[in-house]
Amino acid sequence: MNPFEQAQEQLQRAIAVQKISEQLVAQLAAPEREVKISIPLMMDNGTIKMFEGYRVQYSSLRGPYKGGIRYHPDTDINEVKALGFWMTMKCGVANIPMGGGKGGITVDPRTLSKKELERLSRGWVRGLYPILGPEHDVPAPDVNTTPEMMGWMADEYQKITDDKRNATFTGKPLDKGGSEGRSVATGLGGFYVFEALRTALKLPKSASVAVQGMGNVGGNAARVFHEHGHTILAMSDSKGGIYSKKGLDPETVEAYKKENRSLKGFPGTEEISNEKLLELSCDVLIPAALENQITKKNAKKIRARVVLELANGPTTTEADDILFERGVLVVPDILANSGGVVVSTYEWEQNLEKEHWSEKEVLGKLQKLLERESKNIWDRSQKLKTDLRRAAFVLALERLDVALTEKGSVTRTKK
Numbered sequence: 001m002n003p004f005e006q007a008q009e010q011l012q013r014a015i016a017v018q019k020i021s022e023q024l025v026a027q028l029a030a031p032e033r034e035v036k037i038s039i040p041l042m043m044d045n046g047t048i049k050m051f052e053g054y055r056v057q058y059s060s061l062r063g064p065y066k067g068g069i070r071y072h073p074d075t076d077i078n079e080v081k082a083l084g085f086w087m088t089m090k091c092g093v094a095n096i097p098m099g100g101g102k103g104g105i106t107v108d109p110r111t112l113s114k115k116e117l118e119r120l121s122r123g124w125v126r127g128l129y130p131i132l133g134p135e136h137d138v139p140a141p142d143v144n145t146t147p148e149m150m151g152w153m154a155d156e157y158q159k160i161t162d163d164k165r166n167a168t169f170t171g172k173p174l175d176k177g178g179s180e181g182r183s184v185a186t187g188l189g190g191f192y193v194f195e196a197l198r199t200a201l202k203l204p205k206s207a208s209v210a211v212q213g214m215g216n217v218g219g220n221a222a223r224v225f226h227e228h229g230h231t232i233l234a235m236s237d238s239k240g241g242i243y244s245k246k247g248l249d250p251e252t253v254e255a256y257k258k259e260n261r262s263l264k265g266f267p268g269t270e271e272i273s274n275e276k277l278l279e280l281s282c283d284v285l286i287p288a289a290l291e292n293q294i295t296k297k298n299a300k301k302i303r304a305r306v307v308l309e310l311a312n313g314p315t316t317t318e319a320d321d322i323l324f325e326r327g328v329l330v331v332p333d334i335l336a337n338s339g340g341v342v343v344s345t346y347e348w349e350q351n352l353e354k355e356h357w358s359e360k361e362v363l364g365k366l367q368k369l370l371e372r373e374s375k376n377i378w379d380r381s382q383k384l385k386t387d388l389r390r391a392a393f394v395l396a397l398e399r400l401d402v403a404l405t406e407k408g409s410v411t412r413t414k415k
């Protein structure tokens with residue numbers, strides 16, 4: 001199954017535990033709009049290379065399309081559609097006034113220079129600006145895209161459209177209209193969700209944690225868990241990971257990776273593959289890299305008590321069933337990693353209102369929201385006697401249904 005088929009299967013499984021209007025289910029079977037563009041890129045050596053870019057506008061039922069832009073060699077339209085669908089559910093779970101969307105470029109960014117990446121990012125905006133805008137579609141960073149790139153994109157959008165509100169892209173650098181707290185929001189939000197559910201999940205005050213992926217999300221999550229007294233047993237990047245029974249200090253690990261461009265040889269640790277990291281015996285396993293990491297092939301070998309999904313779509317539906325049977329609780333992505341889109345929405349609000357909120361205010365609001373929705377989803381899962389993923393879907397679907405009833409039908413943006 002490709003990620004989009006997986007996502008649709010999750011929808012079917014959720015509506016099997018609670019009935020949802022047929023009209024809504026029909027509408028969620030496909031995106032409202034999917035756009036593919038060709039981006040010509042002038043390489044540093046003067047030659048031209050073509051790249052494929054995408055924007056999927058999945059649902060605008062609850063507000064403007066919202067979702068990140070991914071740069072990855074494996075990115076394709078099915079992945080972007082799946083991610084757009086999950087964004088729709090995530091914004092429903094978080095109860096923020098946003099729909100769902102996602103974007104991407106099929107590219108290995110490591111093969112491009114900084115100047116080439118800037119031209120490519122600006123090219124994505126030139127190809128898609130007519131369908132973007134604060135009331136229409138508000139992109140953000142995702143895998144391999146950074147605040148700096150959001151700054152380039154925001155600048156390009158403003159140059160083309162003369163829209164000076166600076167509210168079309170979120171995840172911008174602080175000095176270019178970004179929000180306090182945005183860079184840590186997804187990882188920290190995952191921690192808030194963990195804290196809100198820790199007693200219900202029967203986890204100790206000081207837990208052992210393994211983290212796959214150490215980019216924006218995994219890196220921040222490892223740091224925050226460590227700061228709160230939890231033991232980080234393992235961390236990894238795309239090339240592999242390191243393990244220490246005594247625990248790792250994520251900041252030192254990050255600094256080592258920056259200097260050596262690899263985790264290999266980190267003093268006092270053993271090397272561990274990404275596959276073995278997932279199978280470590282620990283309290284909390286945090287997949288924070290890509291989709292389809294826990295599948296029917298390795299689900300029986302997962303020895304964590306809880307999987308906190310900070311990546312999007314790391315667990316397949318078959319693996320979900322195996323983990324559920326084995327008593328391994330999965331805190332689903334659409335709740336666990338929703339901190340990023342929540343603070344992105346705060347950024348959009350601040351830009352539109354010409355305000356700048358303090359970090360304390362931003363993170364205080366985020367924590368309150370995630371505590372509330374974690375509890376809602378836990379209660380719903382108990383009531384429906386189902387897993388947290390189905391419960392989270394049901395909650396989001398009910399909220400989408402309210403929007404559908406109010407609007408009467410699919411609402412497309414004017415553009």
Ligand code: NAD
Nearest residue numbers: 142143144186213214215216217237238289311312337340
């Ligand atoms: P990133 O580009 O900052 O980092 C990705 C990390 O994953 C890197 O450390 C990379 O080395 C590692 N990685 C890549 N392929 C891997 C593999 N096969 N095995 C192990 N590690 C691998 O990306 P990010 O923003 O941290 O996003 C990570 C995940 O979190 C994605 O699934 C993304 O969709 C999701 N997410 C991100 C945000 C956000 O705010 N950035 C919000 C919600 C969800």
